[in-house]
Amino acid sequence: MVVGSLSEAEVDRLFHALADATRRDILQRCIGGEPSVSRLADGYPMSFAAVQKHVAVLERAGLVVKERRGREQLVRTDGDAVVEARRVLDELETAWRGRVERMAELLAHVPEAGRHG
């Protein structure tokens, strides 16, 4: 396993988070979708508060992020965030390709003094 730039404390939190079968299961469910905390809680024979605690441990380890949407708290992995980042960068690239093209058009068509050639 490559731990890259994680500090020892971060690795500890990570291993602690993953050392529990329920938490590993929660994590796997979050990879495929964005379940709400209450939907997660329905899937385990334990209280809502207990599931919430597990989610908090995963969150502290940087494995999941909680996002409030309306009345629900959605839990998703940061793996999704990588996909999200790629999408945002792609959108930014498309927008700026268009802008650069329009700049070139303006420079080519607006007559101005002092231009060579």
Add this chain to the structure above:
Amino acid sequence: MTLVSVEKDVDRLTLTLVAEFDAPIDRVWELWADPRQLERWWGPPSHPATIEKHHLRVDGEVGYYMTGPDGERSHGWWRVTSLDPPAALDFTDGFAHPDGTPNADTPTTAVRVRLAERNGGTRMELRFRFASSEHMERLQRWGAFDVFPQSVGQIDALLAG
């Protein structure tokens, strides 16, 4: 060719774009410094831009909105962080509420513009970096784990062994 290169770095959340124009540097600078010219290229034809405020000085603000086909407006702002005409401009770009005030819930982008004379024309280098929100910091840390499900599998195996 106008666009010379595009580089994306998902880990660092940057995009670098280099373009070359067959025009003098002062002329290219005007595209940024003159609001009437800026609005002619900032928005795509489907969403033309209107610049409401254009204070191109350190700490100065630029406010704009883009109007979509059905008339809906999306607002944005810049805050100039440094400036050295006609060679350099740095600013933060973000979304705004309809009244023009920055929307703190949305991510901002740091934009660095560099212009230089090159072969009688102008080379423009643009660099974009997403401001590090908590979200983005987590994402960078995540880079340590390459592909997520595989890592979890490896950790599982490690813990079982």
